[in-house]
Amino acid sequence: xxxxxxxxxxLVQEVLVNARMIDSRIKxxxxxxxxxSKSPFHQDLLTMPLLRICELVSNHxxxxxxxxxxxxxxxVAKMRSKIAHPYGGFDFYFVWTAIVEDLxxxxxxxxxxxx
Numbered sequence: 001x002x003x004x005x006x007x008x009x010x011l012v013q014e015v016l017v018n019a020r021m022i023d024s025r026i027k028x029x030x031x032x033x034x035x036x037s038k039s040p041f042h043q044d045l046l047t048m049p050l051l052r053i054c055e056l057v058s059n060h061x062x063x064x065x066x067x068x069x070x071x072x073x074x075x076v077a078k079m080r081s082k083i084a085h086p087y088g089g090f091d092f093y094f095v096w097t098a099i100v101e102d103l104x105x106x107x108x109x110x111x112x113x114x115x
Contacts, residue, residue, distance in 0.1 A: 007063035012110045014056055018049035019107045022099060025049075033100075037092045047083060047095055050103070054080030068109045076106065 025031065031042050057064050058077035065073050079098060082091070 007060065007066055009114055011056055011060055011063065012113050015053050015110050016107065016114070018052045019103055021049045022046050022103065033096050036096050043090060043092055046099060050095065050099060051080065051083050054083060067113050071106070071109055
């Protein structure tokens with residue numbers, strides 16, 4: 001789908017702002033998987049911007065799908081609920097994996113869109 005006019009560049013920029021916030025916090029706080037797993041402070045520091053990204057995608061899923069229909073936007077939207085409602089406890093590994101493995105491709109798609 002080549003028509004990208006359905007999504008506001010502001011929404012895409014908000015995703016990028018929050019993703020860059022995560023990256024900046026990882027670097028400035030020297031957060032690795034071990035620290036993240038043990039520190040509720042650092043979990044919150046990274047989880048809140050990730051939650052905002054998931055919320056944006058959840059609320060504007062069809063618009064994000066117009067950017068790249070093959071990306072798993074539905075999974076990003078579902079992640080919002082899993083993060084916000086951690087029944088059975090906070091799954092730090094799930095969030096850490098999303099940040100280090102999944103977020104870079106989402107960022108790449110968004111950067112390609114705004115460039």
